[in-house]
Amino acid sequence: MPDDRDAHRTKQIGLNEAVFREVNERVETIAQSLSSKPDSILLVCECGRIDCTERFEMSVSDYEALRSDPTLFAVAPGHAIPELETVVAADGPYEVVRKEVGKATDIAVETDPRSQ
Numbered sequence: 096m097p098d099d100r101d102a103h104r105t106k107q108i109g110l111n112e113a114v115f116r117e118v119n120e121r122v123e124t125i126a127q128s129l130s131s132k133p134d135s136i137l138l139v140c141e142c143g144r145i146d147c148t149e150r151f152e153m154s155v156s157d158y159e160a161l162r163s164d165p166t167l168f169a170v171a172p173g174h175a176i177p178e179l180e181t182v183v184a185a186d187g188p189y190e191v192v193r194k195e196v197g198k199a200t201d202i203a204v205e206t207d208p209r210s211q
């Protein structure tokens with residue numbers, strides 16, 4: 096049973112990730128408005144650290160696959176938070192993490208820009 100401070104931290108991380116995912120949705124939209132068929136887009140790291148400035152390229156098709164599941168996020172290598180998420184793919188300039196069930200997952204689903 097996490098104490099209140101843990102719950103607060105988990106919620107904050109979940110909200111930060113939601114913000115970065117929102118940024119990346121705009122990155123994709125802008126890339127598609129500049130080029131009719133962009134191969135890849137430059138994403139911001141979706142880890143929960145508000146001061147993280149890591150960026151990496153991802154192909155548009157990989158990005159679409161990532162966004163098809165609201166519990167998946169892309170982070171720079173080593174940026175996963177082990178107590179909150181599991182690395183499910185790590186064979187590129189980024190890692191794909193899946194949120195563990197809990198508050199951060201609830202936030203991830205609730206804030207999914209594609210389910211509103």
Ligand SMILES: [Zn+2]
Pocket residue numbers: 140141142143144147148149170171174
């Ligand atoms: Zn990061």
